Amino acid sequence: MIAMMVLGSCERSEDELAQQRVERDGAVTFKLEGVVKDEAGEPMAGARVSVDGVESSAQTDAGGRYEIMSPYPFSNEVRVTVKKPGFRGVSRALKAAPGDDGDKKNTKVTICHLPSGDEDKTVTLEVADDAVLQGHLDHGDTLGACGSDLEVEDVEVSERVTIDALDFEDLVDGAAVDISSGCSVSLPVSGFVALESKPNRFFEIVLLLDASGSIERDDSFAASIAAAKALIAKLESKHTKIGIIRFATNATVVQHPTNSFDLVLRRLDEQAEQGPEAYKTQEGATNYEAALLGALDVLKPAERGANDNYRLVLMFSDGKPTLPIAPGLTQEPGDLEASLAAAELLAEAGIVVHTYSVGVREEDLRLTTLASIADLTGGEYVVVADSADLTQTLGTASLVGIGAATVANSKEAPTSTPLTLGLDGSFTASITVYPGAQTITLTAEDMSGVVTTSKTYTLTGVLPDGATCAD
Structure with a gap:
């Protein structure tokens, strides 16, 4: 600490x-x-x-x-x-x-x-x-x-980050692998890696869409919706539920978390058609507190065992909180405190909030609140200065806090092969197994590239009786 x-x-x-x-x-x-x-x-x-x-x-x-x-x-x-x-x-x-x-x-x-x-x-x-x-x-x-x-x-301040989940799901340590012909065999493997280990790999995600008046000025609202739709295309509905909350002066649950991605996409299209609130109006203020508390209410486990899921919030905004302290057109001191107090409640519930600042310069002071919300909940804070880049940025994100992973065979040292990770930390790959004993090492690092964890598996490649293979 x-x-x-x-x-x-x-x-x-x-x-x-x-x-x-x-x-x-x-x-x-x-x-x-x-x-x-x-x-x-x-x-x-x-x-x-x-x-x-x-x-x-x-x-x-x-x-x-x-x-x-x-x-x-x-x-x-x-x-x-x-x-x-x-x-x-x-x-x-x-x-x-x-x-x-x-x-x-x-x-x-x-x-x-x-x-x-x-x-x-x-x-x-x-x-x-x-x-x-x-x-x-x-x-x-x-x-x-x-x-x-x-x-x-x-x-x-904090506890050191550790990578708790790192596994080949279909590879057994100490296994013997038959090499039926030649001097090696390609072995398909799959696995999962995440900062935090959960009993299952079910995801509950809430999209927080800033619909305040200022977000329309550089098409950030439309960009947020387009990026959310692209994200959904990369997820699997069989183990993911997605919900939507629209927020400006108030927060409205547009869609409770559901496995029906078609329904979620229709709701996003409806939001795109509706557009954000008018700029500098009573309805067009920015209420981070209401948005975060709305996400907490939607994601709060209603039944025993629900805490076994990965519960995430993806928050898109271009500005700063201007509520709940009236009148809402400018930021008051209490607006920031209320927003961060709400973020602390999500952190206590084990809900991670990833924040995306859309269409705003990184040096803008308004971004400090979004950074603090991500910090408090263990999420990532990402600045996307050009809203047109949001889809690409979100498409390469990690919902489980992992930046990269590699696999290596001791017989091929020092070469290692990068793994292509899904947004949910899943991966598939092929490893080459050679005759005799060898060590397969799976390595992952967090988004900062500072924290790394490795796990090793010992395999033995077995040739048919009487077969030989030159080194």
């Missing part, structure tokens, strides 16, 4: 205070700094740290430290996200230096003032002018309300 500590930006010493305030062309910027550690208390290098609503992010150095810069004071509570390849990311609300995050053109900064000659009687003040603020800091005043130094919190 990783433990994360977010350190203060309002410490009392002069040196530490200077580290929190940076002059850039006469303007004051503010810094939030901290350290990321693993479960043994050792610094974690190479972790990506971001704060919702702040454009910049940071990567931890060899000592696990990071610095997040902002032109405005951080609010009293910030949501910090930590992610590193090979670990499940997490997003947590943490205490930060008190500050006013209101009008950015006239930001008021909270300070603790030390009156001259009577420093035991500190006074909490708010100042708005940079020059006045600098004068207070030069005098010895400190950022933040008096007696409100930033709290330091230890936060459990």
Whole structure:
């Protein structure tokens, strides 16, 4: 596991205070700094740290430290996200230096003032002018309300990712394989690989289609539907149910999960004909909370044993949540918190959410919410800047978190053969078996390419009685 500590930006010493305030062309910027550690208390290098609503992010150095810069004071509570390849990311609300995050053109900064000659009687003040603020800091005043130094919190971030399911379904370790003619035989095999092992391979999938007003501007709504239809064509209805939820100001279940792919495709065609809601209207807002809670309600197991299935949500959106806090035309602070709280409920239920940002630049701040939703639930976050590329992107995705898999025979070392994986982690292949003992190694890696797992099978190729084969 990783433990994360977010350190203060309002410490009392002069040196530490200077580290929190940076002059850039006469303007004051503010810094939030901290350290990321693993479960043994050792610094974690190479972790990506971001704060919702702040454009910049940071990567931890060899000592696990990071610095997040902002032109405005951080609010009293910030949501910090930590992610590193090979670990499940997490997003947590943490205490930060008190500050006013209101009008950015006239930001008021909270300070603790030390009156001259009577420093035991500190006074909490708010100042708005940079020059006045600098004068207070030069005098010895400190950022933040008096007696409100930033709290330091230890936060459990993630468990190391492991690949739990990795098997040839029709190959027995220690088996003897007859070679009836020649010096080798081609043996057809099939198998399955996934990050998480489930008792069965039944999939329940809900498509969350953003139908808010903004998504029509670059045909992202139509692209989402086209990509969903292409995805369905690559799945097998015998062990997959698919449902659809359309969301804007409200979330509507268009189709409960069903094995009838024809019915799902008809519902998608109906959505394409209906189109999204009108832009910048009361009906065209974006309610992530309602969408995620709707998916939770649809996928929540109604009977014993339903948790044995893979339950997934594929969420397509081009923007940010603007509800449930009224009026819904712009994002309010509570919209983000409500969205992430809903995502945490899905995570607790074992439901994975893969998020696709459609038609929006990766550096756009609106994407931080979609990234956090994926991180919280163990899903993948994918940016598709050109909505026309969504079908291809989704077609090469993995619903089970696997990026690649290979098979190798020890008699052919160091050569290995890539396996073609289905979206559900299934594969078929042929392996060549030679006379004598040999080891077949099946290897898989996660989407980041960091976590790998291997499984070996020992086979013996058996020639007919009296037959020989030169090495």
